[in-house]
Amino acid sequence: MSEALLLSAHAREEIDGWVARYPKEQKRSALLSALQIVQHENQGYLTTELMDAVALYLEQDKIAVYEVASFYSMYELEPVARNSVSICDNISCMLMGSETIINHVERKLGIKIGESTEDGRIFLKKEEECLAACSGGPMMQVNHVYYTELTTDKVDEILDNLE
Amino acid sequence: MSEDLVEIQVDGQALKAPRGALLIDITDANGIDIPRFCYHKKLSVAANCRMCLVEVEKAPKPLPACATQVMEGMVVHTRSAKAIAAQKGTMEFLLINHPLDCPICDQGGECELQDVAIGYGSDVSQFSEEKRVVVDEDIGSLIATEMTRCIHCTRCVRFGEEIAGMREMGATGRSEHVRIGTFIEKSISSEMSGNIIDLCPVGALTAKPSRYSARAWELMQHASVAPHDSVGSNLFLHTWQGGVTRVVPRDNESINEVWISDRDRFSYQALQADDRLSTPMIKQNGQWQEASWEAALAVASDLLKTPSADQIGALLSPNASLEELYLGQKLMRGLGSNHIDHRLRQLDFSDQEQAPVMPWLGQSIEALESLQAALLIGSNVRKEQPLIAHRLRKASLNGAQISFVNPKVYEFHFELAENIGVDPFEMVSELAAIAAAAGVQSGASDLGGWIAAAKPTDAHQAIANSLKADNSCVMLGNLAVLNPHYAALRALSSAIAVATDSLFSYLPEAANSAGAWLAGVLPHRGPAGMSKEHGLNAQQMLQEPRQAYLLLGVEAERDCADPALATAALQNAKVVAMTSFASESMKALADVLLPAATFAETSGTYVNATGLWQSCKGASKAVGEARPAWKVLRVLGNLLDLDGFEFISSEEVRDELKVACRDLNLDNALSVSACLNLAERPAGLLRSGDVPIYHGDALVRRATALQATVDADVEAVVINTAEAKRLALDSAETVKVTQVTGSVELPLRLDDSIPIGSAWLPTGIVAAESLGSLYATVELEKV
Numbered sequence: 001m002s003e004a005l006l007l008s009a010h011a012r013e014e015i016d017g018w019v020a021r022y023p024k025e026q027k028r029s030a031l032l033s034a035l036q037i038v039q040h041e042n043q044g045y046l047t048t049e050l051m052d053a054v055a056l057y058l059e060q061d062k063i064a065v066y067e068v069a070s071f072y073s074m075y076e077l078e079p080v081a082r083n084s085v086s087i088c089d090n091i092s093c094m095l096m097g098s099e100t101i102i103n104h105v106e107r108k109l110g111i112k113i114g115e116s117t118e119d120g121r122i123f124l125k126k127e128e129e130c131l132a133a134c135s136g137g138p139m140m141q142v143n144h145v146y147y148t149e150l151t152t153d154k155v156d157e158i159l160d161n162l163e
Numbered sequence: 164m165s166e167d168l169v170e171i172q173v174d175g176q177a178l179k180a181p182r183g184a185l186l187i188d189i190t191d192a193n194g195i196d197i198p199r200f201c202y203h204k205k206l207s208v209a210a211n212c213r214m215c216l217v218e219v220e221k222a223p224k225p226l227p228a229c230a231t232q233v234m235e236g237m238v239v240h241t242r243s244a245k246a247i248a249a250q251k252g253t254m255e256f257l258l259i260n261h262p263l264d265c266p267i268c269d270q271g272g273e274c275e276l277q278d279v280a281i282g283y284g285s286d287v288s289q290f291s292e293e294k295r296v297v298v299d300e301d302i303g304s305l306i307a308t309e310m311t312r313c314i315h316c317t318r319c320v321r322f323g324e325e326i327a328g329m330r331e332m333g334a335t336g337r338s339e340h341v342r343i344g345t346f347i348e349k350s351i352s353s354e355m356s357g358n359i360i361d362l363c364p365v366g367a368l369t370a371k372p373s374r375y376s377a378r379a380w381e382l383m384q385h386a387s388v389a390p391h392d393s394v395g396s397n398l399f400l401h402t403w404q405g406g407v408t409r410v411v412p413r414d415n416e417s418i419n420e421v422w423i424s425d426r427d428r429f430s431y432q433a434l435q436a437d438d439r440l441s442t443p444m445i446k447q448n449g450q451w452q453e454a455s456w457e458a459a460l461a462v463a464s465d466l467l468k469t470p471s472a473d474q475i476g477a478l479l480s481p482n483a484s485l486e487e488l489y490l491g492q493k494l495m496r497g498l499g500s501n502h503i504d505h506r507l508r509q510l511d512f513s514d515q516e517q518a519p520v521m522p523w524l525g526q527s528i529e530a531l532e533s534l535q536a537a538l539l540i541g542s543n544v545r546k547e548q549p550l551i552a553h554r555l556r557k558a559s560l561n562g563a564q565i566s567f568v569n570p571k572v573y574e575f576h577f578e579l580a581e582n583i584g585v586d587p588f589e590m591v592s593e594l595a596a597i598a599a600a601a602g603v604q605s606g607a608s609d610l611g612g613w614i615a616a617a618k619p620t621d622a623h624q625a626i627a628n629s630l631k632a633d634n635s636c637v638m639l640g641n642l643a644v645l646n647p648h649y650a651a652l653r654a655l656s657s658a659i660a661v662a663t664d665s666l667f668s669y670l671p672e673a674a675n676s677a678g679a680w681l682a683g684v685l686p687h688r689g690p691a692g693m694s695k696e697h698g699l700n701a702q703q704m705l706q707e708p709r710q711a712y713l714l715l716g717v718e719a720e721r722d723c724a725d726p727a728l729a730t731a732a733l734q735n736a737k738v739v740a741m742t743s744f745a746s747e748s749m750k751a752l753a754d755v756l757l758p759a760a761t762f763a764e765t766s767g768t769y770v771n772a773t774g775l776w777q778s779c780k781g782a783s784k785a786v787g788e789a790r791p792a793w794k795v796l797r798v799l800g801n802l803l804d805l806d807g808f809e810f811i812s813s814e815e816v817r818d819e820l821k822v823a824c825r826d827l828n829l830d831n832a833l834s835v836s837a838c839l840n841l842a843e844r845p846a847g848l849l850r851s852g853d854v855p856i857y858h859g860d861a862l863v864r865r866a867t868a869l870q871a872t873v874d875a876d877v878e879a880v881v882i883n884t885a886e887a888k889r890l891a892l893d894s895a896e897t898v899k900v901t902q903v904t905g906s907v908e909l910p911l912r913l914d915d916s917i918p919i920g921s922a923w924l925p926t927g928i929v930a931a932e933s934l935g936s937l938y939a940t941v942e943l944e945k946v
């Protein structure tokens with residue numbers, strides 16, 4: 001049906017790769033990866049249509065896909081800016097001063113955690129939990145890259161260099 | 164079989180229980196009360212509410228009784244300090260986010276949370292922070308939501324997945340933000356959706372049509388039986404100040420378990436319909452006048468006795484009670500006419516002589532669950548008999564191979580082995596191919612020619628093979644009865660059943676189809692199958708119009724196979740109509756209107772698909788002057804000076820028939836087949852269709868909430884995409900549909916479940932009122 005056509009050939013190929021790793025009758029095991037692939041191809045967020053397409057492709061109930069997508073914070077269900085910035089505010093980072101970093105970034109960009117800048121450049125991911133880089137706290141993840149031992153200067157440099 | 168029993172002790176009481184049973188089932192069976200929210204005996208165990216915590220000796224922590232299996236020597240305390248502390252703790256957490264809005268909540272007074280809170284809750288909450296608020300979704304016309312009240316027991320979610328066979332509700336979000344709902348704005352579309360109203364332990368999901376109409380403790384409860392399909396689901400009608408305010412299931416494991424279909428739950432709305440007939444009426448010089456019962460009955464008896472007996476015909480609804488059906492035919496036969504029928508939508512009567520005395524399921528409803536294979540011919544069982552479909556679904560989940568041969572590819576909520584959808588005139592050749600694959604000898608009968616000509620495909624072979632299983636069944640459904648080749652379908656189905664050693668079974672169409680066969684509402688048979696000199700069948704008595712007709716619960720323009728023919732015949736005749744409703748069409752056709760009580764307002768009996776006679780009492784008072792139709796028929800019988808109309812109660816009527824049926828042996832076996840002449844397929848585009856779930860009888864058509872559901876959205880003509888291309892209609896939104904007798908403009912929809920060559924336009928719907936019967940040529944024209 002036409003809904004599945006919303007998924008690009010490339011996305012389908014990648015999803016197939018994940019499906020192949022699990023027993024045949026457990027297509028839903030590929031759901032997390034499928035959503036990530038599709039989100040990546042759609043400027044970092046999922047739409048209902050895309051979730052429906054994934055449901056159809058993996059032969060799942062639509063609601064089952066909504067449940068997963070709304071459960072994990074790594075999926076965005078609203079449009080977001082193109083660079084995703086997650087500043088860890090879990091315990092170790094907090095002890096190392098993540099709060100200062102967050103305040104600084106919020107002031108610098110004029111947005112709150114969970115919001116995107118108007119120019120569509122930076123999205124501050126909501127309440128990021130421990131990213132398993134505690135020894136380098138405070139830390140943040142920008143798109144897929146980790147930056148550790150942050151200072152306000154370092155953060156400025158990283159953010160200013162984002163396209 | 165000896166059971167493996169273990170001994171356990173609960174609150175000092177020694178109990179025996181099957182090894183591995185759930186503790187909560189054992190305590191329930193022994194009258195020991197354990198509070199619970201998420202547990203439900205018909206659903207899987209979720210163990211997420213923790214309300215059922217009990218102390219089990221040697222276990223370090225309290226255990227949930229709903230997820231704990233009993234073991235030898237287990238010692239359980241349900242009321243110990245430890246158990247009570249755990250239960251109270253759970254209760255406090257559950258109430259943290261629950262609003263204190265019981266005074267304006269429809270569930271108040273029958274709320275499980277309220278009840279348990281009284282037993283286990285504290286007066287004061289330690290929680291002084293802000294409570295969670297959840298924005299409601301509109302999930303359709305049947306169920307009202309107040310999701311702030313939801314306690315996340317997930318019963319409604321599990322119901323969708325495990326019982327309705329379609330997951331529509333889910334738990335989205337995480338932790339504090341979890342909410343139960345459809346996530347996107349969407350109407351729940353299952354034909355059994357209303358059951359989540361009963362399942363929901365709190366007031367999150369309540370019945371929309373009856374919302375705010377009465378308090379649970381003000382309602383009177385009356386046992387009843389559903390008057391729509393042949394399941395005969397057991398109901399409770401709840402009345403307030405004499406009127407029915409809602410309907411809920413009455414548990415009966417052997418029939419409807421704890422469920423009912425939405426049709427059975429919400430059709431009561433019709434009792435208050437705008438066109439409800441509340442006084443007798445007489446047409447004088449084309450003008451309707453209200454009349455006294457005496458005057459109206461006098462006119463009615465005059466109209467029926469003026470013509471010669473051969474000039475009167477009777478059409479009785481298969482949704483009427485057994486007593487009404489029996490008296491209706493008795494009256495006609497008393498007058499000397501055998502022109503009596505309830506098979507209003509049937510087209511092919513050629514083998515009626517071979518039909519069983521009562522076509523029936525041939526097995527119990529429960530037995531359907533253990534089928535290993537089934538072939539259903541002409542059946543959209545999911546919408547026609549939803550609770551039979553529920554049993555078949557269970558069989559399918561257990562691995563049964565279930566296949567269909569239908570005039571379109573219907574969607575089902577369980578896995579099918581084969582799902583064949585063909586032109587209605589090709590169903591015979593499909594069956595012939597299955598018969599050939601099953602090894603039916605072509606020489607054996609006059610089916611020979613077709614079987615010899617058949618070219619079975621893999622699908623046919625697969626169906627035939629599946630039916631060789633020990634426990635299999637071949638079933639004729641509602642659409643087989645409607646089919647112009649019904650006799651041939653019957654003969655072939657029977658042959659397939661014999662060849663594969665399968666049970667030959669029928670799904671009776673309406674609540675009292677089976678009863679009407681027993682009561683003798685047939686032109687060729689009297690009560691209990693007694694042979695009669697042949698009268699005219701439902702089609703013939705309209706094709707060869709009579710001078711007068713008796714109608715009981717029949718809306719000719721929607722209930723008859725050929726509405727155009729029926730309307731024409733009735734318009735030119737004198738018509739005595741016993742009816743609960745007086746639609747405009749009814750007023751145009753009838754000459755006397757006798758207001759009849761509905762199923763909820765009179766005592767009566769319904770014979771279900773298994774041949775079970777279920778009698779119930781009236782629950783509410785009929786509106787205005789309306790009277791039970793059986794009483795009206797009795798009085799008419801007296802006025803017409805007929806013998807045997809001295810009944811005092813409906814029970815007496817029923818018992819008279821019961822005595823006649825005493826020695827009946829129900830048997831679907833087909834002895835010899837009639838001479839089978841196949842009606843030829845009309846050329847060109849063929850009108851095909853079914854009777855949609857919410858259009859089948861006078862009650863459901865008037866149930867406004869049901870009319871607002873997706874399933875009621877059928878006023879359209881549907882064709883295959885390829886057909887649309889061929890007819891150059893792919894861009895058309897509206898088309899003019901012309902059938903010899905009339906034409907209508909309708910939206911055009913494209914759907915590849917419709918076979919090429921068919922234009923799907925159901926019968927029983929408003930759009931089809933002016934048209935002829937199904938299975939005739941139609942033309943579509945872009946407008």
Ligand code: SF4
Nearest residue numbers: 313314316317319363
């Ligand atoms: S809506 Fe009712 S049945 Fe569904 S999860 Fe909430 S409380 Fe349970």
Ligand code: FES
Nearest residue numbers: 088093130131133
């Ligand atoms: S707490 Fe920040 S990475 Fe672990």
Ligand code: FES
Nearest residue numbers: 199210212213229
């Ligand atoms: S009833 Fe046992 S955990 Fe809910």
